[in-house]
Amino acid sequence: MSGNDAAESWKEIVTQFRSLCFMRRQGNASDSGKILEEKLPRKIAAWSRMATDDTEAKRSQLEQMFREEQRRVDDVCALHELSTAQWRQDLVPMLTNNISEQVKSAVVAQLASQAAQQNQLGEEIKQALSEQFQLQAAREAAQQALLQAVQKSMLEAASRPSPPPTSAAPVTRAGQGTATSSSAPARIPFDDIPAIIDQINDEEKRHPSSRRTFSVRPVCDRN
Secondary structure: HHHHHHHHHHHHHHHHHHHHHHHHHOOHHHHHHHHHHHHHHHHHHHHHHHHHOHHHHHHHHHHHHHHHHHHHHHHHHHHHHHHHHHHHHHHHHHHHHHHHHHHHHHHHHHHHHHHHHHHHHHHHHHHHHHHHHHHHHHHHHHHHHHHHHHHHHHHHHOOOOOOOOOOOOOOOOOOOOOOOOOOOOOOOOOOHHHHHHHHHHHHHHHHHOOOOOOOOEEEOOOO
16 A cells, blocks of 8 residues: 555544544543544554554554644643633623623614604694694683673763653554544544554543544545
């Protein structure tokens, strides 16, 4: 077999042992035991058959590789733990603060928006109330002006002198003359029944013990 095959086989041994070290550090006993008991011995046996060095040189090469890979894995794990601790110590608080600031900014913006909406609503309510008050004041002023006008008219009417009493005009009917207080019998058209009855009632009230005579004159044809 060529030296290239031996070199490839050696790389596989190194990779398998490195995986074994990481699994042990992580506490994965099942997979690390399988590599240690099954895979790694077969890889080392195949490499040993390919390599041209003597047995002592091969053993020395394997021991050196074990130490170096173990140290490399330890260094990597230590660096990882240090980085994790540093990340927890510095980066996590920084991210937390950053997130807190963003949340705070969002909350402040939301509160400001709500406050602006409330202020706008308050202004609208204030404007509506002001308009309502102005309308009410205008109505009250109009009612007051109307009341004052009515009172003024009443006062003016009360201050005017009363007109002198007037005598009642004699009652006339169509086609009749004016009734007089003469003792002469009244001349009433024969077809004016209501006037005849009224005249009789009046005469009986004025002279209950006497009987008056009434003459009825025919109504002339107006045509």
